[in-house]
Amino acid sequence: MSDDEKTSKKRAEQIVKDAGADPKERGPSQASQLVALARERYELFMSEDGRPYGVKKNGANIALPLRGKAGLRSQLAHIYTDANGGSVPSQSALADAMTVLEGVAASADPRVPHVRVARHGHGVVVDLATAEGRCVVVTPDGWERAARSPVLFRRSGAMKPLPEPVSDGDGLAKLRDLMNMSEEGFHLLVAWLVAAFIPDLPHPILTFRGEQGTGKSKGAAMVIGIVDPSGAPKRTAPRDVKAWATQAFNSWALCLDNVSVISDWLSDALCRAVTGDGIVDRALYTDDDVVVLEFRRVLAMTTIDAGALAGDLAERLLTIELHLIPDHKRREEAELDAAYAEAHASILASLFDLLAQVLKVLPDVRLTERPRMADFARVLAAVDQVKGWKTLDSYKASARDAVADVLDGEPFAQAVVELVDRAGAEGLTLTATELLERVPTPERLPKKWPKDSTRAGGQLKRLAPALRTIGIEVDDSKRGPKPKKQRLYMLTATEERRSAQAEERQKAEAERRYETASPASPNSSGSAVTSGNRGDAAGGTLATPHGSGGTLGNAEGDAGLFAASPQETPSDLHGYGEGDAGTAGDAEMQPLSNVATLGQSIGPCIQCRKPTIRYGAQGNPRCPDCRKAA
Template identity: 25%
Template sequence: MSEKEEDFAWAFNMDKPLNELSEKIEDKKENLKEIKEKNENECDESKTKEEINKNEKNESENIDVGTRLAEYILKYCALVRDYDKLTYLGVPTERGVAVHLLDSNECRAFLINAAVKVFKRIPSKSAIDSVISYFYALAIDYPETNLKERIRFDDRNGDILIDLKDGESSCVRISDKGYSMDVINTVLFKPNPEALALPYPHPKKTDNSLIKELLGKFDFGNEDTTKKTQMLLEVWMHAGFVPDLAMPLLSFFGTEGSGKTMCAIWMHEIVDPNEGKTFSLHRADDLLYTCNHSRIVVLDNLREIKKSLSDELCRIILGDTKFKRQLYSNNSICKFKLKNALMTTSINNIVVTPDLLDRSILIKCNRLENKFISEEELDEYFNDIHPYLFDEILTNLSKALEIKPKIELVKSPRMKSFGIWGEAIAQAIGYPENYFIETYMEKVENQKRESVEENLLGSILIEFMENKEDWIGTISDLLDCIQSIAKNEDERKQLPKTAGHLSSSMDEIKVVLKCAGINYSPDEKKTNNRKYIKLSKLNEDLLSAEKCFLDNGGGVLFDSI
């Protein structure tokens, strides 16, 4: 009998008691289980050692890949830190240089591709993270550089540079001698994923102005009004390519079917094509983030502009810096530098506050009866003329650069820089000397006068002073007077209800009241500690003198920017 058979012979001896046989079976089962567990533990230990050795090897290789990748990138690429404390990686290309925000998806993709092409390895996430962290540490000591989104001046000679955002580092250089195509071979512009490419300019085949042809598709009123409106829009469009220029708000208003939104979109696409053509305002932060990613912002279909929003728009037009706490942090701050060209569209005129009226151009659009065109036809028409229209703008801007040093304004608007550039651009287009500045100043004055007439409080004050040369009384007396002039209960509800509220409202409209020939000021008379105010009509001589004084930048009412 074999050794194995002897080992299990007892199981077949049926003469032994069953309980003894059961104990033998259980003992054998336990022995087999111990042998199995011992074998498994030995396998796990060997497997664990293999995994640890493998992980250590991979970690070592990843560190090695990260180190070699960082050395390779720094050998051929450039790290740049801008005034906003953001770090960018400048990557040389066949034509120029591409710029990536450090730690962006585009930058990570570039680093991975570089590692695969050079080292034939796909780096781990930890390797890429270590490279980016190392670049951040290096850039802390780098000098800060002034980077721009799409348009900037050349710091060396004052030329205007326009990044076409075509993915091939192409840019346009405009000087007083003309314009030329150039290549961006250093880090000058920030990357903007939302920006769309501008077309390559093509010389026009005719001498006719394509901008006038484009604007001629809209109805702005009678012949004289249309001529002045088209000139203001032409100048605004050209001024959009002037870096860091504070530009007035363009407010298009009119009935449905007047083409106001399409006109705003076309002007946006000509100057700063972007994936977001229009923007609907829901929260204040939405406006902040949108302005941070686009030079021109179109606020579409607004119903009103409240005082708080009006003040915010004024700050954005002139330039402002906003600070926000970074998400998921306690003390980290995000900084936003804003200086945008803004456009609004609405059914009725929504620009009513004096500060914003001084910084706005109101454009009334009439309904296009029987002139409706499909969107496909409009897009095809615009895409066909865009390269030639771009050439026309660049040529005129080159002439404006030559003319601007010679400009001396006969009148000084509140937005004086825009006035100077606007006059230079208008002369470059072919308009007579001082035609732009006179038209622009007249437009602003008419806007303020019309806003008084449209404002309920202003119209009641005009009616109240119709047969009076002056009036002296307390603010409470004036409140009683205007309440008695109100025609119905609805008007009374819209008027200020307290003396304090009326005093604040009078301070807000006193500038535009003066344009309507009414001066509002405190009076020296005091009785029983009661303060008096004075309303007086300005005669023609005083009104002309005041207008001339304000036109030339005098007075506190038209403080300069």
């Protein structure tokens, strides 16, 4: 036995004697000894959610729950046994002692034990989860390792220690070598990791999406391990709210792996975990007492396609697409684990360097437009200011894509969008009943299609944020005339959306015309384009090769107005520029009158006598085979 252990044992024996008990006695006096030991060595208090804790005096600033596997109860039993020559306290004595100690804790001022990260002044403290209670303190001036945390932390069985950060080269470059994503995606990932160490803001759910073989699960496990190592960094979707709350309460960061379907209750639970949640449950062995699990967490998720997400959850995602890894570039898991373990300390050091810079500029960052996750967006803007990246723009684009995915998976939303687009600038003002009657209804109703007006109004309310993102305003603040005073829904497409829709229609029409004008390949018999597939050649007026008349009028124009391709001009063309298909646009500079329709058959080719086609709005008609002008 070491000198420290001998001293501790003697001190425990003295405490027991001071409590008026003989160490050799057995019976109810054991409870008094346990209470005396606890009050001598630990500060007892209640957390704000009503849980009793004890923190060791002059030791690691770690809060121990009174009960549990690694709680104060087991610590007291160990101390008591050492002080009493190996005599083990009875279960009844321990239970009595815990009851007394809970009363002592309730009389103290409440304190907040943090998990893994905590604010401290203008900086952040990161618990390394070592037995000694070591931590890292990050401030706007830099970061440093500390032997004892200045803030109170608590631990759980799901937590593993973080390595002490070591400045050893470019840790971000080492992380880049481990991640299978684009440069834009990697910048977003780094910004998300920096924000993950800032506890007092909502964090979007990092979502790795890609097909099989893109390294989603391994990448997510490494990312979560950087922030909050655990024996189970990847977890399956929980079966109910209680199971989810237990997992989330005991970890700062966790990942749901291979999510294919997100149920409504889980979607709501994930949203609440991002912004802050509290679950109330009946206390163990009681009928009328409750316990509260409060948490705000950093979450990640991997998926191929999570199906139709709820709009509020989609707005809380940060989606990064992963690329398929070619077989010749695929690495063995043992190799990845070794590289990750070697780089972990350096990655942390580089992240803390960047975090310190972000904390320094963050107070002066102002956003002209605040998206849904405004606090996180400010962190992105600070990262962009420090690194010269464009993560905020990438995040906004990712959020818009997520909303579009939501609407693609909602048949009712698609029907509403179609109805509003047809209404034009005036929009629509109607009740939920009228809306349900007027939207295009599929023959076989989808699962989520509202069955009555009440559900239609509720679904429209839920879809409103996503609809606004794509430019459809939803206002339900007005009421209809008496006596019913039904709620009226005003649905209007914004001017930007109408302009974009008009541009898309023009583009589609131009593409259609271009496809109509494009030359077709010869048919199986080897014949060229006919009037049946390129217009009615018989109906067109033959163009004259001279500029002295005919449908084309003066096609010669001024040669100085355009630059045709330098080609030899046959004598029978009387000096008219031949050009080629690549210079069809050049001919648009010629002053033409009575221009024939684009793609219309004009007349026979002067060489092979096959029908010619006009290319370009004002281009000369040419043969699709020999490219000769008409």
